[in-house]
Amino acid sequence: MGVALAWHGATAETLHVATPATSMVLEATEGRPLKFVYYGDRLADADVAMLEASGAKPVDAYPVYGLTSHRETAMSVTHPDGNMTLDLAVAGVKESEDPDGARVLTVSMADKYYPFGVDINYRTYPDADVIETWAEAVNNGKGTVILREFASGFLPIRRDDVYLTSFYGTWANEGRVSERPLQHGMTVIKNKDGARNSHTAHAEVMFSLDGRPQEHSGRTIGAALCYSGNYRLRIDTGDSDVHEFYAGINEDNSAYRLARGERFVTPPLALTYSDEGKGGVSRNFHRWGRDHRLAHGKDLRKILLNSWEGVYFDINEEGMAQMMHDIADMGGELFVMDDGWFGVKYPRNNDSTSLGDWTVDTTKLPSGIAGLCATAKKNGIRFGIWIEPEMTNTLSELYEAHPEYVIKPSHRDAVQGRGGTQLVLDMANPKVQDLVFHVVDTLMTNYPEIDYIKWDSNAPIMNHGSQYLSADNQSHLVIDFHRGLAKTLDRIRAKYPDVTIQACASGGGRANWGVMPWFDEFWVSDNTDAVQRVYMQWGTSHFFPAIAMASHISASPNHQTHRIISLKYRTDVAMSGRLGMEIQPKDMTAEEKDQTRRAIADYKKIRPVVQQGDLYRLLSPYDGKGAASLMYVSPDKNEAVYYWWRLNNDINPQLPRVPMAGLDPDATYTVHELNRIDNEPLPFEGKSFTGRYLMANGLEMPETHKVDYHKLNDYSSRVLQLIKK
Ligand code: GLA
Numbered sequence: 001m002g003v004a005l006a007w008h009g010a011t012a013e014t015l016h017v018a019t020p021a022t023s024m025v026l027e028a029t030e031g032r033p034l035k036f037v038y039y040g041d042r043l044a045d046a047d048v049a050m051l052e053a054s055g056a057k058p059v060d061a062y063p064v065y066g067l068t069s070h071r072e073t074a075m076s077v078t079h080p081d082g083n084m085t086l087d088l089a090v091a092g093v094k095e096s097e098d099p100d101g102a103r104v105l106t107v108s109m110a111d112k113y114y115p116f117g118v119d120i121n122y123r124t125y126p127d128a129d130v131i132e133t134w135a136e137a138v139n140n141g142k143g144t145v146i147l148r149e150f151a152s153g154f155l156p157i158r159r160d161d162v163y164l165t166s167f168y169g170t171w172a173n174e175g176r177v178s179e180r181p182l183q184h185g186m187t188v189i190k191n192k193d194g195a196r197n198s199h200t201a202h203a204e205v206m207f208s209l210d211g212r213p214q215e216h217s218g219r220t221i222g223a224a225l226c227y228s229g230n231y232r233l234r235i236d237t238g239d240s241d242v243h244e245f246y247a248g249i250n251e252d253n254s255a256y257r258l259a260r261g262e263r264f265v266t267p268p269l270a271l272t273y274s275d276e277g278k279g280g281v282s283r284n285f286h287r288w289g290r291d292h293r294l295a296h297g298k299d300l301r302k303i304l305l306n307s308w309e310g311v312y313f314d315i316n317e318e319g320m321a322q323m324m325h326d327i328a329d330m331g332g333e334l335f336v337m338d339d340g341w342f343g344v345k346y347p348r349n350n351d352s353t354s355l356g357d358w359t360v361d362t363t364k365l366p367s368g369i370a371g372l373c374a375t376a377k378k379n380g381i382r383f384g385i386w387i388e389p390e391m392t393n394t395l396s397e398l399y400e401a402h403p404e405y406v407i408k409p410s411h412r413d414a415v416q417g418r419g420g421t422q423l424v425l426d427m428a429n430p431k432v433q434d435l436v437f438h439v440v441d442t443l444m445t446n447y448p449e450i451d452y453i454k455w456d457s458n459a460p461i462m463n464h465g466s467q468y469l470s471a472d473n474q475s476h477l478v479i480d481f482h483r484g485l486a487k488t489l490d491r492i493r494a495k496y497p498d499v500t501i502q503a504c505a506s507g508g509g510r511a512n513w514g515v516m517p518w519f520d521e522f523w524v525s526d527n528t529d530a531v532q533r534v535y536m537q538w539g540t541s542h543f544f545p546a547i548a549m550a551s552h553i554s555a556s557p558n559h560q561t562h563r564i565i566s567l568k569y570r571t572d573v574a575m576s577g578r579l580g581m582e583i584q585p586k587d588m589t590a591e592e593k594d595q596t597r598r599a600i601a602d603y604k605k606i607r608p609v610v611q612q613g614d615l616y617r618l619l620s621p622y623d624g625k626g627a628a629s630l631m632y633v634s635p636d637k638n639e640a641v642y643y644w645w646r647l648n649n650d651i652n653p654q655l656p657r658v659p660m661a662g663l664d665p666d667a668t669y670t671v672h673e674l675n676r677i678d679n680e681p682l683p684f685e686g687k688s689f690t691g692r693y694l695m696a697n698g699l700e701m702p703e704t705h706k707v708d709y710h711k712l713n714d715y716s717s718r719v720l721q722l723i724k725k
Contacts, residue, residue, distance in 0.1 A: 015093065016048050017105055017122045019129045022273045024122065025051055026107070027058050028090045034107050034120060036061035036156060040219065040273055059156050059242065062109075062120050062135060064088055065149065072186075072236045074151035074246055075135065077258075079114050080143025087112045100292070101126050115141035123268070130288040132226070132268040139258040147256040151248030152225060153269035159241050161211040165278065167202035167539050172527035172560055174199055174508035175539030177622055179213050182235060182243050189233040190250055194461025194478050195390065195424055196228075196509030203231045203247070203512055204543040206281055214277040215617050216661055222274075222281035223247060224543055226293075227267035227514035229482035230254070253464065255475045267514055278542065279661070283614045286545035290612065294516045294548055295493070295501065300607050301521065301547060301578045302382065302500075303600055304334035304452070309528065309554050310584035313340035313349050316364050321375050326585035328379035330593055331600035335376055336384035336454055341365060345397050351458075352419030355391045356398025358439050373449040384452025384500070389439040390485065391459055393421040398435075405432050407477070409465025417459035424461050427484030428477065429468035436488045444496050455519070457505040489518040502550060511540060521548045521578055528554035528582055529561040530573040531715065534628050534645050535621050537577055546632065547611035551577030553596070555587065565715050567592050568677050568705070569645065571599045572717040575675065576610065576630065576643050579603045595677065602674040606641045606721055609634045613641075616661035618698075626653045627701070633662035637691075640669070640722040644701045649714035652703075659698045663691030669722040671699065678706040682718075688725055 014037075017024040025038040025048055035058035037051050052058070060068075065076030066085020078084050088109040096104050102125050110117045116139055123132040133153040139145045162182045166189055169176045189205065191197040203225040210218040223245065225231050230250035237243050247269045258264055270288070274280025290297035305327035311319055315337065324335045343354030347361050360368045367374075369385070376383035392399045392406060394416065399406065406423040408414040414423055425432045443450055466477045473480075503510040503519040507526035510519075522544075525536050533551065540549055551574045557564050574580070579600070585593065603610075613632035621628035626648045633640040640663060646655070663669065670688045673681065684699050704716050 013093065014048060015105060015107070016043070016045070017124060017131055018042060019124050019131060020127065021129045022131070023048070024131055026061055028093050028107055030091070031089045033088055034061040034090055034109060035059065036154075039155065039221070039271070041275065057241070060154075062088075062118065062154055064118075071238070071240075072234060072244055072246060073149060074154045074248070075118065075137065075147070076149040077116065077137075078146040078148065079116065080141065080145065083114070086116070088118055091117070098123075102292070115139070116145055125288070125292055128288040128292060129274070129284045130270050130272045132270050134268040135266045137258060137264040139260060139262050142260050144260070145258045147258055147264060149251050150256065150264060150266055151246045152266040153247055153271075155221070155223065155245045155271065156242035157207050157209070157221065157245055159237070159243060160209065162243055163208040163211065163213050164235065165206040165208065165213050165542065167204065167542070169200060169508075169536070169539075171199050171506055172525055173532065173536070174511070174525045175202070175536040177539045177542070182207075182237055184237050186237070187235040190231065192230050192250060192252065193509070194230065194481070195457050195459065196505035197231060198511040199506065199509045202543070203227060203233065203514075205233060206278055206542065207243070207245070208278070215279045215620075216277050217275070218277045219275050220273070220277055220281045222272045222285055222543070224270045224285065224513050225267060226270055226512065226516075227482070228485060228510065228512060230478055249479060253475060254477075254479055256479060257473060257476070270513060279616055282542050282617070285543050286615060289513065289516065290545055290547060293513055294545075295518060295520045297547065298612070300611055302333035302452075303331070303603065304336055304384065304580040305332050305585070306336040306338055306454070306552060306580060306582045308338035309559055309582040311340075315340040315361075317367060317371065320365070320372055322586060323584075324375050324379045324381060326593075327581065328381045330585070330597045331604070332381060332581065334382045334384055334452055336386065336452055337372065338386040338454065339388075339456075341385070343396075346393075346395050350419065352421045353393050353395040355388055355393045355422065356396045356425075358387060358389070358443070369443070369447045369450075373447055377449070382451035383449060384454065385443065385450055386454040386456060387439055387443070388456040388458060389436045390425050390427060390457055392423055392425055393419060394423065395421050399423070404467045405429065405435070406467070407461055407465060407481075408463050408467060410467075412463070412465070415462045417462065422459045424459050426466050426468050426481070427488070428466055428480035429484070432468075433484045433488045437491050440492050441495065444499065450499065452500040452502070454502045454504050454523075457509065489515075493518050508536070508540070511544060513543070516548065521550050523550045524577070527560045528552055529558040529563055530565050530570045531563065531647065532561060533573050534647065537573070538617065538621055538628065538630075541615060541617065541630070545611075546577050546615065549577040550580060552580040552582035554582045555584070564713075566713045567595055568675065569715040569717045571596065571675055572643065572719050573645060575599065575603050575606075575719060578611065595675075599675040602719075606639075606674065609639050609641050613639075614662055618661060619656065619658045621647055625656050626650065627655050627658075629658045631660060631662065637662070637664040637667065638724040641674075642720040642722060643718070645717040646703070646715055655701065655703065657698045657700055659696060660694040663695055663722070664724070665690065665692035665695060667691050668725045669694065670725055672721045672723070674719040674721050677711075679708070680706050694722075
């Protein structure tokens with residue numbers, strides 16, 4: 001459902017931007033600023049008409065700087081004559097429909113004096129409870145207008161007992177959850193990495209309107225800025241009746257000069273509302289994401305082995321063949337050769353050379369990529385490859401030939417990144433965009449069998465300076481980098497719509513809906529430790545569905561934390577996302593391989609529920625109860641998968657019994673344990689329970705596994721399949 005009441009071109013008009021379960025109401029009066037009136041549950045038209053009578057106080061829907069300068073604003077500009085004010089008024093409203101059924105409502109505002117306009121857009125889909133809003137600034141005058149602030153959107157959130165859920169972290173510890181009441185003052189959540197934007201804070205937040213955030217209840221707003229670059233989310237709690245939420249590109253050092261006739265389009269801010277708590281917001285985002293934003297969101301993902309933690313840079317033909325054989329033998333469907341396969345003058349043997357020299361190293365791989373594709377085919381699996389095309393090293397043929405392609409200020413030595421030599425290419429430069437396009441185009445043209453690309457990005461933009469942009473436009477560097485990246489990825493996707501592409505950025509640096517139209521998934525973290533993954537995947541799942549979260553079984557002791565964790569537990573955690581492996585199978589025992597073979601077969605049974613189902617987070621690892629638990633339920637509620645992981649190894653820990661959620665209360669479900677290692681079945685194996693019972697009581701998980709004495713270990717875990725009878 002889109003807009004219920006249309007604009008008639010005359011005086012005041014109420015605009016009802018509606019999704020199946022939510023409403024946003026705006027008031028557009030010709031000659032006055034656009035007003036925001038309501039966001040929340042879906043309203044009947046009769047209630048829309050009575051909003052103001054009920055006491056709703058319309059506020060500016062997109063506050064601008066200059067005539068109300070005492071407050072935070074969404075946009076500020078400097079006109080060619082130096083005037084720093086905006087005075088915007090509604091000039092028109094129009095609706096359009098995209099080919100996929102999405103409807104866009106555009107409210108055009110024009111400055112009352114200057115030839116400058118701002119369009120505010122709202123996109124809705126007939127089947128998703130998400131509203132995407134963004135702004136477009138247009139310079140219709142002759143001189144250059146400087147954009148100093150240019151938020152995508154603004155949302156006033158009524159003052160009360162409002163909690164903010166946001167995400168923080170760092171490399172190898174991404175997606176941590178923070179929950180706190182909103183108090184006076186300003187909260188700023190931001191990124192300034194330049195190239196990637198989600199290792200540290202995330203550009204997504206939730207607002208719980210009824211006090212402390214709950215998973216299954218409470219009115220909750222979710223907001224995600226869909227952008228690959230620097231962002232800034234502000235929540236200003238001042239003297240007004242509302243918490244003022246602004247989200248957009250981070251304008252720090254990025255003032256944008258808008259030339260005559262130029263239009264500046266901000267990235268979309270996606271909003272949802274649910275009265276089913278944080279869980280409702282997550283499910284709304286997951287559904288919208290899979291159906292409308294994520295590349296191939298409706299297709300199931302292949303089970304893969306990635307070579308990185310198995311062999312690191314030690315790539316050779318025999319090793320790759322052995323890994324392909326082993327993953328095929330365990331039931332996997334895809335092999336991905338990671339870093340280390342390229343470089344002729346400078347072979348890539350470590351991280352200090354060769355980025356940019358995307359030519360296969362035939363001393364390591366005499367039969368080249370064609371040979372690897374043939375070996376994959378022989379094993380009945382597909383082949384994928386790692387690249388990091390936005391980057392170079394000072395030790396590379398690319399850098400030697402084109403030092404002008406890197407981001408670097410004039411008269412300064414560039415600060416170098418990973419390996420002491422890594423530099424970021426200037427994606428603002430069309431020649432660099434071409435170069436990056438051709439990295440993919442050449443691989444795909446020469447080896448059309450390539451099924452999967454792991455696209456990495458392992459350095460921030462540390463040096464401010466474009467060798468391509470004019471002196472006047474140096475402040476465009478970071479924004480134009482991301483425009484260039486977007487253009488290049490658009491070109492790649494136009495030519496190669498089918499290839500699977502993973503967004504990796506030193507782990508979880510590109511977990512943002514902004515890049516998802518081009519990417520099928522992201523690497524959640526370079527940390528593959530299963531226990532820490534429970535926390536990281538928990539946080540990441542607030543806005544991203546399991547299908548997008550690459551989650552791999554790796555070695556024990558873990559390579560990052562050195563923690564020893566059983567294969568059972570490592571697998572049970574990986575099975576809650578897009579399952580893969582990141583291990584040297586040669587080092588696994590025959591018994592471990594058997595166990596993995598069975599687990600992979602089990603995962604294939606539940607893959608549609610995990611990857612397309614609705615997520616219910618049940619017991620948070622942050623609650624300190626000694627365990628964490630979540631489940632996925634198929635949209636028709638015929639099937640579900642329940643996960644339970646212990647998080648400490650205390651004896652007699654008095655673990656809570658975890659009620660399930662999302663099931664059909666009147667249906668009866670038969671329970672079957674997956675990836676089972678116990679000598680004896682669980683007491684409820686093969687037994688049936690009503691959804692009502694399971695949601696009120698759950699099932700009792702034993703503290704440990706019933707296995708032979710020498711196989712006992714800490715960190716027990718369970719995966720249960722529930723099938724409607
Ligand atoms: C980054 C990625 C890893 C791996 C290495 C290769 O760190 O996050 O998964 O691909 O690069 O150098």
